[in-house]
Amino acid sequence: MPRRELPPVNAGSMADIAFTLLIFFLVSTTLATDKGERVKLPKYDPNPNQEPTEVSDYNVFAVDVLQDGSLAVEGNNFQYQELKKETVKFLTNNGKDPNYSESYDAAVVNIRTHPDAPYEAYLEAYSNVKSAFDLLRDDYAMSQYGKKYDDFTESEKEASSDVRQKYKLKIAEKVMDEDDLS
Amino acid sequence: MAIIGNKKKKGTPEVSTASLPDIIFTLLFFFMVAAKVKDTSLKVQHNMPKALDAKKLTSDDKVATIHVGKPTLQYQGIYGADPQIQLQNKLTANPEDIKEWVIRRYQEIPYSARPNFLVNLKADGKVPYSLIDEIKLELRKADALNLNYDSKSLSYE
Numbered sequence: 001m002p003r004r005e006l007p008p009v010n011a012g013s014m015a016d017i018a019f020t021l022l023i024f025f026l027v028s029t030t031l032a033t034d035k036g037e038r039v040k041l042p043k044y045d046p047n048p049n050q051e052p053t054e055v056s057d058y059n060v061f062a063v064d065v066l067q068d069g070s071l072a073v074e075g076n077n078f079q080y081q082e083l084k085k086e087t088v089k090f091l092t093n094n095g096k097d098p099n100y101s102e103s104y105d106a107a108v109v110n111i112r113t114h115p116d117a118p119y120e121a122y123l124e125a126y127s128n129v130k131s132a133f134d135l136l137r138d139d140y141a142m143s144q145y146g147k148k149y150d151d152f153t154e155s156e157k158e159a160s161s162d163v164r165q166k167y168k169l170k171i172a173e174k175v176m177d178e179d180d181l182s
Numbered sequence: 183m184a185i186i187g188n189k190k191k192k193g194t195p196e197v198s199t200a201s202l203p204d205i206i207f208t209l210l211f212f213f214m215v216a217a218k219v220k221d222t223s224l225k226v227q228h229n230m231p232k233a234l235d236a237k238k239l240t241s242d243d244k245v246a247t248i249h250v251g252k253p254t255l256q257y258q259g260i261y262g263a264d265p266q267i268q269l270q271n272k273l274t275a276n277p278e279d280i281k282e283w284v285i286r287r288y289q290e291i292p293y294s295a296r297p298n299f300l301v302n303l304k305a306d307g308k309v310p311y312s313l314i315d316e317i318k319l320e321l322r323k324a325d326a327l328n329l330n331y332d333s334k335s336l337s338y339e
């Protein structure tokens with residue numbers, strides 16, 4: 001066979017290939033964003049001298065997170081999946097069932113957590129209860145303003161104080177102390 | 183215009199690849215500028231808990247991150263296997279260190295951004311709740327009231 005010189009390979013299109021790859025990665029890459037449950041902590045009061053407010057038993061929704069991470073509602077074992085629905089039922093009872101709240105304004109959710117309970121159990125309970133409050137608030141915002149509260153712009157949030165006033169987040173939290181554990 | 187001595191060259195002319203390094207350098211500079219330098223390395227292990235309706239943090243938030251969890255194997259010799267709190271590069275078991283640290287973080291950010299100050303708590307799901315509660319108390323003492331429990335999304339379906 002006669003030796004023939006090979007023609008040089010055209011490398012000009014390499015740049016195009018590289019750019020295609022680059023653009024593909026730029027588009028498909030999402031930066032790892034942090035997600036989570038946002039809370040607003042209450043202000044610290046160094047000497048709490050106020051008398052504990054007495055709330056009638058049926059107006060308190062007692063959610064207990066136990067040592068092994070399981071859940072008890074009003075003293076009975078409970079499933080996490082049902083917690084949101086049950087909280088909504090409790091808050092929107094308006095006096096129909098004597099075991100639940102008389103009105104939204106009087107109702108309080110009390111989350112008590114065992115000091116050794118895993119943090120994930122507490123967070124699951126809290127997020128379910130919070131989600132129930134959000135649901136009611138969003139329903140109200142939807143009926144009054146036609147969209148969910150989270151979709152409001154800053155100025156709309158300013159203007160719609162009724163949503164915030166009407167559906168305040170009413171969750172009390174504590175770590176179980178000796179009295180609760182006995 | 184007549185081209186004198188037009189020798190007909192066969193085939194396509196070679197594309198100059200001299201500009202390729204420039205392109206690569208442009209890319210390099212872009213990534214160098216855009217990349218955020220990581221100033222802390224993780225010294226604790228954490229597996230985030232799950233929460234219903236977990237929401238993304240926004241770019242407006244001025245975040246200070248607190249990591250809580252068991253030290254990684256490398257550090258277990260020094261700190262033991264009990265949950266530790268990581269504040270930047272420092273590990274501590276004492277929640278009372280948080281107050282001072284958070285106040286310092288808060289003062290580092292400009293005045294106008296201070297209302298957006300947020301503490302992101304990245305804690306392992308297995309940490310006992312009493313520790314989380316102590317951290318929350320310290321944050322309240324530091325008047326850092328915006329808190330985010332870093333978590334994965336949860337769905338029951």
